[in-house]
Amino acid sequence: MAGLDPVHRDFFAGGAGEERTVRANAAAFDRLRLLPRVLRATGTPDPGLTLLGAALPGPVLIAPTAFHRLAHPDGEVATARAARDTGTVLTVSMAATTPIERIADTGARLWFQLYPQPDRDFTAHLVERAEAAGVTALVVTVDSPVFGRRERDLRNGFLDLPAGLVCENLRDPATGRIRDIVMDPSLGWDDVVRLRTTTRLPILVKGVLHPADAAEAVARGLDGVIVSNHGGRQLDGAVATIDALPAVAAAVRGRIPVLLDGGVRRGADVVTALARGASAVLIGRPVLWGLAAGGRDGVAGVLTELHEDVVRVMALCGAATLADLPPDLVREVRP
Numbered sequence: 001m002a003g004l005d006p007v008h009r010d011f012f013a014g015g016a017g018e019e020r021t022v023r024a025n026a027a028a029f030d031r032l033r034l035l036p037r038v039l040r041a042t043g044t045p046d047p048g049l050t051l052l053g054a055a056l057p058g059p060v061l062i063a064p065t066a067f068h069r070l071a072h073p074d075g076e077v078a079t080a081r082a083a084r085d086t087g088t089v090l091t092v093s094m095a096a097t098t099p100i101e102r103i104a105d106t107g108a109r110l111w112f113q114l115y116p117q118p119d120r121d122f123t124a125h126l127v128e129r130a131e132a133a134g135v136t137a138l139v140v141t142v143d144s145p146v147f148g149r150r151e152r153d154l155r156n157g158f159l160d161l162p163a164g165l166v167c168e169n170l171r172d173p174a175t176g177r178i179r180d181i182v183m184d185p186s187l188g189w190d191d192v193v194r195l196r197t198t199t200r201l202p203i204l205v206k207g208v209l210h211p212a213d214a215a216e217a218v219a220r221g222l223d224g225v226i227v228s229n230h231g232g233r234q235l236d237g238a239v240a241t242i243d244a245l246p247a248v249a250a251a252v253r254g255r256i257p258v259l260l261d262g263g264v265r266r267g268a269d270v271v272t273a274l275a276r277g278a279s280a281v282l283i284g285r286p287v288l289w290g291l292a293a294g295g296r297d298g299v300a301g302v303l304t305e306l307h308e309d310v311v312r313v314m315a316l317c318g319a320a321t322l323a324d325l326p327p328d329l330v331r332e333v334r335p
């Protein structure tokens, strides 16, 4: 990756522990094969969908990832311009290196990812700030009661952002200082539900793998679940997301959208996830590689190529719309 400091590349690429779950996300897709239908006279497929009331051109969204200005000087603004120009959603990380207002100025459709902080007033301030900037959903990350052990970062001594970069959205309104992000092991369902008292935004929980937790999200009146293991960066040894998805989808029974991230790289992966019950997917690292390689254009290239691949794979599977992707499209094969 031209221009990307190897220490930062390791931060982006790496996961927790042995990186078993990083590999598992990809390996699990590799154990699944498509069983296409033929002669369905589909014409050019339409991968469009409606998600949380918004019409989107395709089922690939951008997962929240920290520190975009490590990848490119234009950082989150470049990513947002690519999202805007391709019509997809950018989920802005709470650990973004650009103020949410500047990202929103691009006109992109944004969701905001939140680690609820033990300081409830500060959490409420953050949510209000994001809502005022114009984000249309809140993504609460729930797989991080503690920080994963990122061994590449430990070996590299990557602890802090370089001088000049900060988590701009962690600025304390009273002191003007940047707060540290706290991973809160005391966080519970009640805390997530309590966010309703601060915001009218739809709330998705990100980092659900167990079907009972997905059922709890529905029972608690939340608006969506994201099947995710944080790209293998939190619990090393956690199940691959595409393996966890069918049971989650069965528990949710279509009552709220189920999204998935982790190892989605090709149109076939997107189609596989949708056939297994996802409404849409998100991609993390591919966006960072595009950003590092070419700023806005690099990210737009990644998004456009993947979108075109989804359309191609739909055609090759005999699907005219995303509704034509049933579970029997996917077969498990021996590794």
Ligand SMILES: Cc1cc2nc3c(=O)[nH]c(=O)nc-3n(C[C@H](O)[C@H](O)[C@H](O)COP(=O)(O)O)c2cc1C
Pocket (backbone or CB within 6 Å): 011, 012, 013, 025, 063, 064, 065, 066, 093, 094, 095, 113, 141, 206, 228, 229, 230, 231, 232, 233, 261, 262, 263, 264, 282, 283, 284, 285, 286
């Ligand atoms: C460098 C990096 C930073 C990330 N930062 C965040 C974050 O701030 N908040 C969050 O909820 N998830 C974060 N994630 C996890 C992603 O949202 C997503 O779950 C994961 O990257 C999906 O897997 P993929 O990279 O294989 O597509 C991060 C992932 C990476 C690779």
Ligand SMILES: CCCCC(=O)C(=O)O
Pocket (backbone or CB within 6 Å): 066, 095, 181, 230, 233
């Ligand atoms: C304190 C930044 C957290 C970013 C994150 O979630 C990740 O690196 O996976």
